[in-house]
Amino acid sequence: xxxxxxxxxPGTRHTSRRGLLFGSAAAAxxxxxxxxxxxxxxxxxxxxxxxxxxxxxxxxxxRQPGIxxxxxxxxxxxxxxxxxxxxxxxxxxxxxxxxxxxxxSDDAARLMSxxxxxxxxxxxxxxxxARLTITVGLGQSAVQILDPARVPGWLKDLPAFSIxxxxxxxxxxxxxxxxxxxxQITLHHGRRALEKDLRTLATTVWIQNGFRxxxxxxxxxxxxxxxxxxxxxxxxxxxxxxxxxxxxGAGLESWAEGGTSLVLRRIEMDLETWDEVDRPARDFSxxxxxxxxxxxxxxxxxxxxxxxxxxxxxxxxxSADSHVSRSLAREAHEKILRRGYNYVxxxxxxxxxxxxxxxxxxxxxxxxxxxxxxDLLNEWTTPIGSAVYAILPGCREGSFLGRELFxx
Amino acid sequence: xxxxxxxxxPGTRHTSRRGLLFGSAAAAxxxxxxxxxxxxxxxxxxxxxxxxxxxxxxxxxxRQPGIxxxxxxxxxxxxxxxxxxxxxxxxxxxxxxxxxxxxxSDDAARLMSxxxxxxxxxxxxxxxxARLTITVGLGQSAVQILDPARVPGWLKDLPAFSIxxxxxxxxxxxxxxxxxxxxQITLHHGRRALEKDLRTLATTVWIQNGFRxxxxxxxxxxxxxxxxxxxxxxxxxxxxxxxxxxxxGAGLESWAEGGTSLVLRRIEMDLETWDEVDRPARDFSxxxxxxxxxxxxxxxxxxxxxxxxxxxxxxxxxSADSHVSRSLAREAHEKILRRGYNYVxxxxxxxxxxxxxxxxxxxxxxxxxxxxxxDLLNEWTTPIGSAVYAILPGCREGSFLGRELFxx
Numbered sequence: 013x014x015x016x017x018x019x020x021x022p023g024t025r026h027t028s029r030r031g032l033l034f035g036s037a038a039a040a041x042x043x044x045x046x047x048x049x050x051x052x053x054x055x056x057x058x059x060x061x062x063x064x065x066x067x068x069x070x071x072x073x074x075r076q077p078g079i080x081x082x083x084x085x086x087x088x089x090x091x092x093x094x095x096x097x098x099x100x101x102x103x104x105x106x107x108x109x110x111x112x113x114x115x116x117s118d119d120a121a122r123l124m125s126x127x128x129x130x131x132x133x134x135x136x137x138x139x140x141x142a143r144l145t146i147t148v149g150l151g152q153s154a155v156q157i158l159d160p161a162r163v164p165g166w167l168k169d170l171p172a173f174s175i176x177x178x179x180x181x182x183x184x185x186x187x188x189x190x191x192x193x194x195x196q197i198t199l200h201h202g203r204r205a206l207e208k209d210l211r212t213l214a215t216t217v218w219i220q221n222g223f224r225x226x227x228x229x230x231x232x233x234x235x236x237x238x239x240x241x242x243x244x245x246x247x248x249x250x251x252x253x254x255x256x257x258x259x260x261g262a263g264l265e266s267w268a269e270g271g272t273s274l275v276l277r278r279i280e281m282d283l284e285t286w287d288e289v290d291r292p293a294r295d296f297s298x299x300x301x302x303x304x305x306x307x308x309x310x311x312x313x314x315x316x317x318x319x320x321x322x323x324x325x326x327x328x329x330x331s332a333d334s335h336v337s338r339s340l341a342r343e344a345h346e347k348i349l350r351r352g353y354n355y356v357x358x359x360x361x362x363x364x365x366x367x368x369x370x371x372x373x374x375x376x377x378x379x380x381x382x383x384x385x386x387d388l389l390n391e392w393t394t395p396i397g398s399a400v401y402a403i404l405p406g407c408r409e410g411s412f413l414g415r416e417l418f419x420x
Numbered sequence: 421x422x423x424x425x426x427x428x429x430p431g432t433r434h435t436s437r438r439g440l441l442f443g444s445a446a447a448a449x450x451x452x453x454x455x456x457x458x459x460x461x462x463x464x465x466x467x468x469x470x471x472x473x474x475x476x477x478x479x480x481x482x483r484q485p486g487i488x489x490x491x492x493x494x495x496x497x498x499x500x501x502x503x504x505x506x507x508x509x510x511x512x513x514x515x516x517x518x519x520x521x522x523x524x525s526d527d528a529a530r531l532m533s534x535x536x537x538x539x540x541x542x543x544x545x546x547x548x549x550a551r552l553t554i555t556v557g558l559g560q561s562a563v564q565i566l567d568p569a570r571v572p573g574w575l576k577d578l579p580a581f582s583i584x585x586x587x588x589x590x591x592x593x594x595x596x597x598x599x600x601x602x603x604q605i606t607l608h609h610g611r612r613a614l615e616k617d618l619r620t621l622a623t624t625v626w627i628q629n630g631f632r633x634x635x636x637x638x639x640x641x642x643x644x645x646x647x648x649x650x651x652x653x654x655x656x657x658x659x660x661x662x663x664x665x666x667x668x669g670a671g672l673e674s675w676a677e678g679g680t681s682l683v684l685r686r687i688e689m690d691l692e693t694w695d696e697v698d699r700p701a702r703d704f705s706x707x708x709x710x711x712x713x714x715x716x717x718x719x720x721x722x723x724x725x726x727x728x729x730x731x732x733x734x735x736x737x738x739s740a741d742s743h744v745s746r747s748l749a750r751e752a753h754e755k756i757l758r759r760g761y762n763y764v765x766x767x768x769x770x771x772x773x774x775x776x777x778x779x780x781x782x783x784x785x786x787x788x789x790x791x792x793x794x795d796l797l798n799e800w801t802t803p804i805g806s807a808v809y810a811i812l813p814g815c816r817e818g819s820f821l822g823r824e825l826f827x828x
Contacts, residue, residue, distance in 0.1 A: 063639065133694075133697075134710070136645060136710065194637060196493075200762075200764055221764075225604075229550045231471065237542075237545055237605060286541075289541075354608075
């Protein structure tokens with residue numbers, strides 16, 4: 013039904029869902045030139061300036077935004093737990109969850125289109141959406157409230173990995189909201205607006221803020237660098253494989269039509285000891301050149317790594333224990349969509365590893381098990397947070413996220 | 421000597437100092453199209469895309485960059501103390517300071533032109549400078565090391581204000597480095613590179629990270645909004661007054677030719693209680709409309725506030741206790757250049773108030789004293805950090821910051 017796959021935002025061009033999924037960056041957002049021009053001093057505007065603050069992504073659609081849409085420069089992951097009376101009935105708990113999802117859906121549609129939420133005390137901070145996306149996921153206990161029959165088998169704590177040093181502060185929550193935007197002021201306002209509107213229904217468990225390269229500083233689609241200086245995300249599924257990897261298809265099933273899963277791990281990176289590693293050892297550990305991201309067996313970033321390549325002495329060009337070698341999808345169906353963000357938190361730093369895939373057990377877990385067994389990079393990286401969420405299907409205008417998944 | 425006021429960066433256009441000071445945003449940076457193109461995937465580039473990551477600001481010049489140059493989207497303020505043996509001689513202390521200033525000058529010139537520092541382990545993270553500026557200031561004890569005769573009278577702790585609740589964690593340091601860039605990855609790499617290179621000479625006292633609207637999301641020159649939703653910085657000196665306000669002139673003297681001062685205060689803002697304030701009370705407390713920043717006596721943001729204006733009942737239109745009324749420069753020479761950044765730090769948030777002026781005592785202090793006596797906004801704001809720095813004059817190629825201020 014193409015009619016439900018487009019969103020109409022007053023004053024903007026329509027954004028087709030197909031454009032969001034497979035189109036170029038230019039097609040992925042709706043540029044609403046002059047959208048908020050009334051709040052800007054006319055004399056400061058240069059006619060030739062192409063401003064991206066008014067770019068919007070459609071909220072309504074078959075799938076939620078913020079998954080296969082291009083990753084904006086900043087993300088704020090907001091983990092929430094529902095406020096529930098001890099011993100509350102299933103019906104009462106379901107009611108709280110429904111209210112949370114209704115509020116989130118209404119607020120997301122408003123904020124993503126550049127409007128404040130209802131009774132917003134600072135709606136001016138919403139007028140520069142800059143590709144704001146708001147994406148909602150549920151932990152196991154929340155899907156159980158929604159409908160125990162719908163809990164997918166993979167929606168549980170990940171297997172215990174030997175490399176993990178998980179801190180309780182970054183653990184599982186009942187609800188997860190991923191906010192992304194190219195503007196930090198917008199992002200902060202949006203997150204606070206959601207927290208305020210949910211205040212009587214949910215408490216904040218943690219917030220993880222991350223960054224990539226700024227919008228417009230590099231060509232759209234440039235692979236971001238993590239804080240080790242490495243290109244991060246090169247091996248993401250290409251357009252033809254993205255749909256299946258994230259939303260299911262031949263051999264992979266999504267937990268709900270239009271839904272997917274998110275594995276969110278906080279991976280601390282020891283920048284101090286990594287600084288002591290020289291360039292050859294860095295490249296050897298990764299299996300790629302830090303300089304341009306090319307696999308050691310190839311010439312260009314997007315060349316496929318050749319794990320069988322041997323050097324003149326007969327040694328593997330890409331070490332069997334390198335990160336590339338261990339993380340490379342062994343089966344086509346293993347491919348996951350990495351959409352991570354760098355974080356700096358006082359003297360600690362690392363990567364907010366965010367991966368979307370149709371089935372956590374069939375895609376993420378086998379890769380992570382190989383990395384756990386052996387990955388040269390493990391010497392400098394430590395997973396300190398871990399959570400798994402079922403990402404809800406998108407919703408149509410007039411509805412709310414998760415509506416069709418409630419029983420009756 | 422105009423020849424010393426321009427920097428020549430290989431592959432870039434020249435940037436004139438005059439352009440940096442008084443020009444439009446377009447003149448303030450050097451757009452080096454294709455500068456780092458070799459590291460970008462060609463197929464991701466769209467020919468029409470105007471990328472700002474390769475924009476550079478000149479380091480060398482009569483004055484330091486990062487003061488009157490347009491404020492980039494992100495700032496990181498790095499406070500350092502010199503490592504000194506107890507009882508070290510003045511000559512030994514001076515040697516440490518000279519080494520710090522030489523390293524900072526060399527590193528700043530490299531990083532600001534898009535190159536890594538010497539022995540940079542991640543030079544790829546420097547290739548997207550995005551208007552990176554690095555600006556260096558000294559606290560009282562450091563200027564005393566440099567030359568006791570050059571310590572300006574205002575280079576000391578600010579008077580104690582009744583509204584202050586200063587936390588030791590955000591106090592005075594011996595050296596201050598302000599880094600600004602439109603890209604967070606660049607900014608983080610640059611700050612770490614400086615910390616590493618200075619490791620044997622200086623320790624980090626604190627780091628304050630802040631943000632404004634993203635580059636290109638709004639017209640260049642749009643006044644930023646703080647986390648209360650207010651336009652912040654509207655009353656900054658206009659072009660014709662900027663030079664005198666910051667670097668001295670008739671009636672104001674700078675501590676060193678080409679030097680200035682920085683007052684850096686961390687002002688916590690209580691977003692929770694501010695949320696309870698309705699729109700009329702917000703506008704009344706500020707003396708401006710939150711919506712567009714216009715003074716309550718005027719129509720447009722940049723209209724001069726008329727403190728004598730009365731309404732039909734004879735009451736002042738702008739309350740005598742409003743923030744605008746108290747902070748408005750009483751004398752032309754009081755004008756200061758505010759160049760602040762928003763911060764969010766866990767559950768705390770506020771403004772990194774950064775003000776440049778030729779003379780702290782004659783410009784900043786009288787304004788702050790009036791705000792201390794009465795400012796309706798004080799109910800929701802609390803200064804929790806405070807430091808004062810002498811900002812060094814700029815340096816020429818082949819020299820280093822502060823060189824001409826050392827004795828002999």
